Amino acid sequence: MTSGRTKFTVEHVIEVEGVSHAYGDRQVLRGVDVGLPEHRIAVIGANGSGKSTFARLLNGLVIPDQGRVRVDGLDTRSDGAAVRQRVGFVFTDPDAQIVMPTVAEDVAFSLRRQKLGRSESDRLVAEQLAMFGLDEHADHPAHLLSGGQKQLLALCSILVTEPKVLICDEPTTLLDLRNSRRVSELLATLPQQVILVTHDLEAIRDFERALVFDQGSVVFDGPPAAAVDHYRELAA
Ligand SMILES: Nc1ncnc2c1ncn2[C@@H]1O[C@H](COP(=O)(O)OP(=O)(O)OP(=O)(O)O)[C@@H](O)[C@H]1O
Numbered sequence: 708m709t710s711g712r713t714k715f716t717v718e719h720v721i722e723v724e725g726v727s728h729a730y731g732d733r734q735v736l737r738g739v740d741v742g743l744p745e746h747r748i749a750v751i752g753a754n755g756s757g758k759s760t761f762a763r764l765l766n767g768l769v770i771p772d773q774g775r776v777r778v779d780g781l782d783t784r785s786d787g788a789a790v791r792q793r794v795g796f797v798f799t800d801p802d803a804q805i806v807m808p809t810v811a812e813d814v815a816f817s818l819r820r821q822k823l824g825r826s827e828s829d830r831l832v833a834e835q836l837a838m839f840g841l842d843e844h845a846d847h848p849a850h851l852l853s854g855g856q857k858q859l860l861a862l863c864s865i866l867v868t869e870p871k872v873l874i875c876d877e878p879t880t881l882l883d884l885r886n887s888r889r890v891s892e893l894l895a896t897l898p899q900q901v902i903l904v905t906h907d908l909e910a911i912r913d914f915e916r917a918l919v920f921d922q923g924s925v926v927f928d929g930p931p932a933a934a935v936d937h938y939r940e941l942a943a
């Protein structure tokens with residue numbers, strides 16, 4: 708593995724240790740070992756290189772055949788629910804994440820497990836919607852929002868539960884330029900840790916770290932500019 712990195716100096720939040728994974732007889736991840744302490748980490752690489760599988764490991768959506776993934780010391784294999792409280796997952800297709808008829812109801816639905824009073828829940832929902840500029844749409848049917856607004860709603864519904872980490876698997880792929888920029892800018896300003904899988908090599912320039920996947924392995928781990936160079940060489 709080529710590395711532009713020095714040793715980790717921060718407490719790890721997510722640790723991926725010796726992870727391999729296969730679907731049937733198709734080996735998709737091979738011996739992945741990474742700690743993920745940085746605030747913004749990008750994951751890039753060719754189609755089918757294992758990025759989404761890797762992303763899904765990080766909140767226990769996929770449990771590895773071999774090795775383990777821990778979040779704050781909690782193993783995704785045995786503590787899935789606690790891991791998912793800490794780690795939110797944003798899918799590519801916002802329609803897949805919207806579960807309730809109206810915008811406000813969708814965000815409120817995320818809070819159902821917290822057993823808050825109605826007024827407290829309403830307050831948190833209103834606050835979150837205002838932060839994303841969706842407050843005027845609170846009572847609108849969620850399915851009538853634009854693609855970008857839907858992705859913002861999906862983010863609202865996740866962030867209202869205050870996860871520490873946000874895993875985003877190509878959250879802007881289906882969006883037009885304007886909405887894609889809007890979502891990227893938002894991700895760039897969130898206080899949460901963001902781990903972003905993307906093919907948008909421009910959007911990761913200011914990230915602290917980028918992993919390049921190739922055939923199920925991390926083949927480069929370092930600053931985004933050097934990672935993009937490495938990825939371009941692989942593709943050439
Ligand atoms: N649920 C599944 N069952 C079987 N094979 C799968 C499954 N999910 C992914 N795969 C296979 O695993 C490999 C890696 O897929 P993955 O989705 O992790 O790649 P990716 O890097 O995210 O690709 P892309 O850039 O196209 O999104 C691919 O060969 C894919 O066909």
Ligand SMILES: [Mg+2]
Nearest residue numbers: 758759760876
């Ligand atoms: Mg993918």
